[in-house]
Amino acid sequence: MLKKLLVRNYAIIEKVEIHFSKGLNIITGETGAGKSILLGALGLIMGNRADTKSLFDIEKKCIIEGIFKVPKQYQSFFDAHDIDYEKETIIRREITPSGKSRAFINDTPTKLSTLKLLSSALIDLHQQFDTLDIHHVSFQLNIIDALAMHSEKVLEYRKDFKVYSKNKKELEQLIYQSNEAAKEIDFLNFQLNEFNEAEIIEDEEIEAENQLKSLSHAEDIKRVLGATHQHLSESENAIVGQLNELIYELGNIGKYSDKILQLKQRFEGLVLEMEDVASDMERLADETEFDPGKIAEIRERLDLIYRLQNKHQTTSTKELLEIQNNIEIKINSFGDLSEQIEQIEHEIQKQEQELKQQAEKISKKRQAVVPKFEKQIKDLLEQLSMPHAQLKVDIVHTSEVTPDGIDKIEFLFASNKGSQFEAIKNVASGGELSRLTLCVKSLVADALALPTMIFDEIDSGISGDVALKMGNILKSLAQEHQIITITHTAQIAIQADNHYFVYKNHEGEKTRTSVKLLEKNERVQEIATMLSGSPPSKNAVKNAKELLKV
Secondary structure, three states, X not given: OEEEEEEEEEOOEEXXXXXXOOOEEEEEEOOXXXXXXXXXXXXXXXXXOOOXXXXXXXXXXXXXXXXXXXXXXXXXXXXXXOOOOOOEEXXXXXXXXXXXXXXXXXXXXXXXXXHHHHHHHHEEEEEOOOOOHHHOHHHHHHHHHHHHOOHHHHHHXXXXXXXXXXXXXXXXXXXHHHHHHHHHHHHHHHHHHHHHHHOOOOOHXXXXXXXXXXXXXXXXXXXXXXXXXXXXXXXXXXXXXXXXXXXXXXXXXXXXXXXXXXXXXXXXXXXXXXXXXHXXXXXHHHHOOOOHHHHHHHHHHHHHHHHHHHHOOOXXXXXXXXXXXXXXXXXXXXXXXXXXXXXXXXXXXXXXXXXXXXXXXXXHXXXXXXXXXXXXXXXXXXXXXXXXXEEEEEEEEEEEEEOOEEEEEEEEEEOOOOOOOEEHHHHXXXXXXHHHHHHHHHHHXXXXXXXXXXXXXXXXXXXXXXXXXXXXXXXXXXXXXXXXXXXXXXXXHOOOOEEEEEEEEXXXXXXXXXXXXXXXXXXXXXXXXXXXXXXXXXXXHHHHHHHHOO
């Protein structure tokens, strides 16, 4: 229950403080005095968007504060959000001149989303030209579920459906991973086959490149090596022969000097080395042959190695062998997900079967309450001068389970005799929608646990006896709920347990909105004014007294 609403520095309100009570709280007043502004302020503590343009004084902070009597059953909400629970909970919203907005619950800073959750549980706000929740199929479904009184079963179903949905997502992910793994394995096997067929040997490209160079220049190599061998040891004036003659001469004089003998010995070593070199040159010249087939073979091998290096962005066969090894390791690391997929598919089938059974039971209870609900709505609408209006609850079964079961529920409305049933949003006028909403909420208020219900211009488009009957419905509803209603209709205003009057105060430099709780005589004057205008006529005053029974 909303016990107090404090509004400071908002729109044309400098400061207003209203103490609400149980029962039916009626708000009336001049057009443009600020009645709906009060609901705008209330909307801020319900989490609506803030705007610095709505500040009364742009240099001061705006504060909207509501004090609520909160039942003990809400303590779990406070515990879950780490907020101190108080029987009288203060919800506050502040807007600074810079545009910064802050929210508090019992002086604990909180997120706007948390504020919305709590306030929406404490207040049901119906505004004629704002969002009408009766339009939404989700709200319509909640109404039927509330009447069916199976909230625990629905909660249990939705809890199970959440697990089911989680498992379905997990299955999708596993199938995706399995498919991707299969693609990856195919690609890796293709790469591995390339390596296996290539039979790479570490550093083989170095030897192949050298061999290719030799074979490509075989004729030059053979010619030069042969000529050099000839000059060294085979020609008439071979260098080795000439050096041997010199060694002989040195031998003749070596007996005269040990140093000459040492030089001779060194010279002999050089000649021996030269003879070895000549011999190797001869052998290499004999071995060297121009072989086009071998050249083509080596080039083909090098092309393969270079292609693999380019493909894998490497520069050596050693790196290629490392990549090959890594591919083998990666292939072996892939596990088979088929068993896991099969297991979770079996679990999902079992869960789906159980959900269908739960959903069918829920659906039967929903269908069971519909006829009575439709008749009650028709009776109430008839009281409100809509004798031919009907509400039809359309229930369509879905082939698959959904978060709401196997039912798609939509309220269809026909306002006139013989009219086709259509979605409420397509056919109901503002006045019709107001009456329909009041009828629906009056029937389900207890089941939906709405502590405080606020109606803004619920009487739009009605008057006279219809308004009187609407007032009776509101009065009846106020027996169990706190009702706050803004009205322009005297027949509704007379039902008030508490009657608040909103008016403009023109004192000072700015117009200000003020609110006061009317006493008995003040109520007579206000009702009379609503009946006839200002100032009210004597007959209007008399009529007001009769209506108020004073």
